[in-house]
Amino acid sequence: MNAKRKQSGFTIIELVVVILLLGILTATALPRFMDVTDEAHTAVVDALVGGMVTGNALFRAQWVAEGQPLTSTVSEFSMFASTGGYPKGTDQGTTGDPLVATACLNIYDNLLQTGRPTAASFTPATATAAAVESDIETAASSNTTADVLASLVQGSPINSSTTCNYYYVGQHRSGTSTNTASIPMITYNFSTGVVSRSTITLNTD
Numbered sequence: 612m613n614a615k616r617k618q619s620g621f622t623i624i625e626l627v628v629v630i631l632l633l634g635i636l637t638a639t640a641l642p643r644f645m646d647v648t649d650e651a652h653t654a655v656v657d658a659l660v661g662g663m664v665t666g667n668a669l670f671r672a673q674w675v676a677e678g679q680p681l682t683s684t685v686s687e688f689s690m691f692a693s694t695g696g697y698p699k700g701t702d703q704g705t706t707g708d709p710l711v712a713t714a715c716l717n718i719y720d721n722l723l724q725t726g727r728p729t730a731a732s733f734t735p736a737t738a739t740a741a742a743v744e745s746d747i748e749t750a751a752s753s754n755t756t757a758d759v760l761a762s763l764v765q766g767s768p769i770n771s772s773t774t775c776n777y778y779y780v781g782q783h784r785s786g787t788s789t790n791t792a793s794i795p796m797i798t799y800n801f802s803t804g805v806v807s808r809s810t811i812t813l814n815t816d
Contacts, residue, residue, distance in 0.1 A: 666722030697804040715775030728758035
């Protein structure tokens with residue numbers, strides 16, 4: 612006669628313990644997974660800054676190698692150089708500052724390699740932080756295809772006419788709320804060649 616096999620399973624206490632453990636794991640792991648997206652966008656901005664610094668250095672090295680030309684574009688980059696040897700765009704000829712935002716967009720597109728985040732240019736209505744924020748928020752809140760907005764803002768309190776600002780809106784471009792959002796901003800000064808990073812905080816709607 613075959614002996615009956617003893618069947619076993621979870622007791623109520625064991626089941627409760629498993630549920631509690633799953634709850635604890637979820638509570639501790641979920642915030643980490645939520646941070647992954649933010650970290651990915653941060654990595655994109657870090658890569659953009661590094662790419663612009665590297666591209667800027669390569670441009671200047673090529674400019675020096677070609678005899679520091681100011682009346683023709685630097686080979687491989689198709690951009691004119693400032694008197695200091697830093698890229699200042701393709702549309703401005705040999706004199707003056709880039710007075711349009713498209714010059715900043717040209718610098719972005721020509722310094723960075725293929726695969727860079729898509730970019731668009733915009734010109735604020737006035738040289739004020741409020742006008743810049745308004746344009747950024749409009750673009751960031753719409754389902755645009757651009758992850759980066761290139762802008763030339765003249766005058767206080769933003770920047771001088773020798774400075775290009777690049778606002779990364781990839782994290783908000785699909786309609787994510789921009790209320791009091793901190794938008795990463797990359798600043799490039801074609802007079803000094805300095806590339807820096809900061810943020811601009813949008814006003815509450």
